[in-house]
Amino acid sequence: xxxxxxxxxxxxxxxYRRDSGRTTEAMAVEACRAALADxxxxxxxxxxxxxxxxxxxxxxxxxxxxALDIPELxxxxxxxxxxxxxxxxxxxxxxxxxxxxxxxxxxxRSLNGRSGRRFGTATGxxxxxxxxxxxxxxxxxxxxxxxxxxxxxxxxxxxxTCEDLGQIAITQRSHAVANPHxxxxxxxxxxxxxxxxxxxxxxxxxxxxxxxxxxVALLMVGPELLAxxxxxxxxxxxxxxxxxxxxWTQWDDPTSMYSRSAGPRLWxxxxxxxxxxxxACLYDCFTYTVMATxxxxxxxxxxxxxxxxxxxxxxYGGDVVVNPHGGLLSExxxxxxxxxxxAALQLRGQAGERQVPDARxxxxxxxxxxxxxxxxxxxxxx
Amino acid sequence: xxxxxxSSPPQPLPDVDSAGFWAATARGHLALSRCSACQRWQHxxxxxxxxxxxxxxxxxxxxxxxxxxxIVMRRASVPGFDDLLPYVVATVELDEEAGLxxxxxxxxxxxxxxxxxxxxxxxxxxxxxxxxxxxxxxxxDESSEAVTVSSPDVTxxxxx
Numbered sequence: 163x164x165x166x167x168x169x170x171x172x173x174x175x176x177x178y179r180r181d182s183g184r185t186t187e188a189m190a191v192e193a194c195r196a197a198l199a200d201x202x203x204x205x206x207x208x209x210x211x212x213x214x215x216x217x218x219x220x221x222x223x224x225x226x227x228x229a230l231d232i233p234e235l236x237x238x239x240x241x242x243x244x245x246x247x248x249x250x251x252x253x254x255x256x257x258x259x260x261x262x263x264x265x266x267x268x269x270x271r272s273l274n275g276r277s278g279r280r281f282g283t284a285t286g287x288x289x290x291x292x293x294x295x296x297x298x299x300x301x302x303x304x305x306x307x308x309x310x311x312x313x314x315x316x317x318x319x320x321x322x323t324c325e326d327l328g329q330i331a332i333t334q335r336s337h338a339v340a341n342p343h344x345x346x347x348x349x350x351x352x353x354x355x356x357x358x359x360x361x362x363x364x365x366x367x368x369x370x371x372x373x374x375x376x377x378v379a380l381l382m383v384g385p386e387l388l389a390x391x392x393x394x395x396x397x398x399x400x401x402x403x404x405x406x407x408x409x410w411t412q413w414d415d416p417t418s419m420y421s422r423s424a425g426p427r428l429w430x431x432x433x434x435x436x437x438x439x440x441x442a443c444l445y446d447c448f449t450y451t452v453m454a455t456x457x458x459x460x461x462x463x464x465x466x467x468x469x470x471x472x473x474x475x476x477x478y479g480g481d482v483v484v485n486p487h488g489g490l491l492s493e494x495x496x497x498x499x500x501x502x503x504x505a506a507l508q509l510r511g512q513a514g515e516r517q518v519p520d521a522r523x524x525x526x527x528x529x530x531x532x533x534x535x536x537x538x539x540x541x542x543x544x
Numbered sequence: 545x546x547x548x549x550x551s552s553p554p555q556p557l558p559d560v561d562s563a564g565f566w567a568a569t570a571r572g573h574l575a576l577s578r579c580s581a582c583q584r585w586q587h588x589x590x591x592x593x594x595x596x597x598x599x600x601x602x603x604x605x606x607x608x609x610x611x612x613x614x615i616v617m618r619r620a621s622v623p624g625f626d627d628l629l630p631y632v633v634a635t636v637e638l639d640e641e642a643g644l645x646x647x648x649x650x651x652x653x654x655x656x657x658x659x660x661x662x663x664x665x666x667x668x669x670x671x672x673x674x675x676x677x678x679x680x681x682x683x684x685d686e687s688s689e690a691v692t693v694s695s696p697d698v699t700x701x702x703x704x
Contacts, residue, residue, distance in 0.1 A: 284554070284622050287673075291557035293588040296565065297647040298554035299671040299678045301625040302633045307615055311635055311647075315613040318660045362633075363616035363655070409588060411635060411645050416613065 166256045168388050169539065170396040171266075172201025172381035173506050178345050178494035181277040182375035187221035190272035191229045193379035197268060201381045202392035205230045208381075210237035210264030212255050216244035216497060219273045226270065237264040245445045246405070246420075248498040248528030249535030252382070253401035259384045266387065271499040272377035280373055293409055305447065309530060310365045312416035313450035317364065319417050324364050326468025327449040328355035330484075331368040331491055333471050334446065338488025340515045345372050346492045369449040374494035378503050385543075394510040399523075399544045400432035403535030413532050419451070420534040421458035421527065429460070432538050434523065436460045439538075441508045441524040442482050443501035446489040451530040456484070459525065459536070483518045498528040502539075509541035552673025553624030561589045564602030569677040572668045575602040576644070585641045607666035608684065609636040612645060616655040624673065630655055634681055636664055652682040 174196025176182070176189045190213070198204060211223040211232070223238045237258050241247050248271075255267040290298040297303070316322050332355060338344035350368060358366035388395040404424040407413045415422075429435055436459055444459075446452045453467045461482065462470045470476055476484040487493045487504035494500060505524035507513045513521075527536040558566045561577075568575035577589035581598030585605075593600055614634040620626045634650040637643070648666065650658065666679035 287552060288554035288623070289557040290554045291559060295556035295558065295562060296588070296678075297633075298622070299556055299676060300633065300648045300680070301553060301617060301622045301628070301631060302647050303554060303622045306621065307617075307633065310615040311613050311633070314615060315660070318613065360616075360618035362618060362621065365615075408594075411647050412587065412643065414643055 166253075166260060166398040166400070168256055168259055168384040169382065169398040170380050170502070170506050171383045171388050171391045171393065172197040172199070172203065173379070173503050174198070174200055175343075175378045175500070175503055176376045178343065178374040178376040178496070179276075180345070180374065182274055184375075185221070186219065186272040186274060186377070187225050187229060189375070189377035190221045190226045190270050190379070193270055193272065193377035194226060194230055194268050197379040197381040200393060201383075203266065203381065205232045208232050208266050208268055209235060210255065210258060210267035211235050212239040212241065212251055212267060213270050213272070214241040214243050214247050214251050214497070215273075217279055219275065219279055221272055237267065245447055245498045246529040246533035248445075249401055249526070249537050250403045252380070252398070252502065252537055253403070253535070255382045256398050256401075259382065265384060267382045268379055269382060269499070270377060270379040271497050273497065274375040275495055276373040277375050293411070297411070305530075306361050306365055306370055308410045309448045309450055310362045312454070312531065313364050313448070315416040316450065316454065320465035322453065322465055322468060324356070324366070325352065326471075327364070327369055327453065328352055329468050329471035330446070330449040330452045331355055333477050334485045334489045335368075335492045336477065337483070337486050337516065338492035341487050341493060344488045344493040345374050346488070365448060365450075368491070371447045371490035371495035372492060374496070376494060376496055378496050378499040380499070380502055380506070394541060395543070396506045396509050397540045397542065397544055399434070399538040399540050400428055401535060401537040402428035402431060405533045407532040410531055417454065417464065418458050419454045420529050420532055421455040421536065424535050425455075425459040428536050428538065434538060436482070439482050439523050439525045440521040441486060441505060441518050442484045443487075443489070443505050443524060443526045444484055445498050445501065445528045445530060445534065446485060446491050447495070447530050449491065452484065455527055459527070478518065486513065486516050486518055501526050501528070505539050509539055511541075551624055551626065553671055554622065555671065555674040556676055561591055565589060566676060568602060568604065569668050569679070572677070573604050574607045574666045574668065574679050575604045576640075577601070578603045585644045587644060587646070605638055605640050607679065609638040609646070609664060611635075611650070611658070611660050611662045611664055612637045613660060614650060614658050632658055634658075634664070636681055646679065648679045648681050650681045
C-alpha cells in the first residue's frame, strides 16, 4: 500500500564550500535552475515552492521564485526547522501535488552554514529564552551538547563506545572518498578518528556534521509528469514523521529517537522492511544520530551498530549501504536535503563510482532526538 | 561591546512562566513549576498543568537527584566558560519525580570520575555577567547523608 503518486523528477545543487562568497538566494537559484534543467523543464512549468530554514540563514521562496522568473506560485511554503522538518517538507510537497494544489514543486535548502552563522557554536553576548534559558547560563546550548548527552546515556545502557561511533564516521568517510562533491574526502582510520579533537565528550570532531555553504534543490512532480521527463523517475513510496515528548532534556529514553515511532509506522505504511532497502541515507548531524536511528529503524539490535559497521555490513557488499555519499559528516551539512540528492542518483543508476549495484529502494531519514521523519524512495513505480 | 559582555555566559531571557524559577534562585533555592491540583511537576514550566490544565505554581525541590547522563566540554562552544574548561554538564533526574530532569554543570568531581547513577545535590551560584543565579550540582557523600532537606522560605508564585 503506497501513500503517494509522483516523486522527484529533477535534482540540482551548488558546490559545497567553506566560504561560498555568494548569497543564499544566489545559491538557491543555481540549485533550482539545475534541478529544472535536470528534469528538462522550465521556470514557467513550476507552480509550487517549499523551503526550510533553521535560523535566518536562507532565502525565501518569494525571493527565489522571483529571481527565477517563475510567473506564479499556487503553493508556497517557508518552513522553520532543520533536519526535523525535511522528510515532512518532501512528503507535504507530494501531498500538495496529489491534492491538486500545484503540479511541479521546487524544494530547496540553501545556507552559508560555514562562512555565515554556525549552528554548532554560539557567539556572545546572548540572551536566551525558551527552555534553553534554564541551561544556557550553565554552558549548555548547542546541538552537539544535546546529542552528546544522549549518546553518553546509550553508552551507559548498552555499553556502546566511542569506537562504535567511530565505525560510523570511518565507513561514511570511505564512501566520500569516491565522491568528488564531498567536502571531506581523506580516508579516516580509527587512529585518526580517536586522535580527532574533542568537541564535547563523547563527541570528537569526526562525530559532527561538516558545516558548509551550499544549496540543494529537488523538483517534485505528480505521476503524469514524472513518467514522461528526461530522467528515470524516483518515486516517493511512503513517509512517516514524529514529534513527541517534552523536549530534549525530558525525553524519556535517549537511546532511541523519533524513529522509534516513525520507523514502525513507515514500514507499516509501505509494506516494506529494512531488508528491502538497498541504500539508507540516514540523517547524520552526528554519528550517534545514525546509531540510534539505525537501531530504531530495525536494521540491527540495540548496542550492535558498531559491530555491524565494523563487519562491513553498512557498506558496499554488505546488508545496506549507509550514506554512500559520505553523508552530512563527510559530504557536507545541507540539513539533509543532500541525502535526497544522493538517493535519487543511486536509484537512477547515476552514482558512477559510488553506484550501489541494483539500487531499487532507498530509505532517507531526517531529524534527530525527539523530532524527525523518514521517506522511502524507489526507482520502480509503487 | 566590552570584553566582559563578550566573554560572559549567555544570560536568560525570563518570561511570565519562568519568573518563579529565577525569583527562587535569586533567593538561593531551586524551585520548579508544579500543578496546584494534581501535583505533577511541570518542567519546562507552563502556565497551566499539562495533564489537568489547573494553575501551576513554583515549589521548592530538594535539589537532590541521580546523575542520568553527562558531557565533558573541552572547547568553548558556548561563550563565557573558557576559564572553566574542561567542564562537565550533567543531566540529573530529580528525586521529586521519575523522569523530571534538570541540566546544570557538575562540580567537585573530575571528568574522568563522573559516574552515571551517582547521587548529587544542587547548590545555587551566580551567573557571571548579569544578575541571575543557577544551580550547580555536586556529589553527595551518601555515607554522611544525615543532612535534613531544608524547607526554604520561598513564596509560591501562583499563576492567575
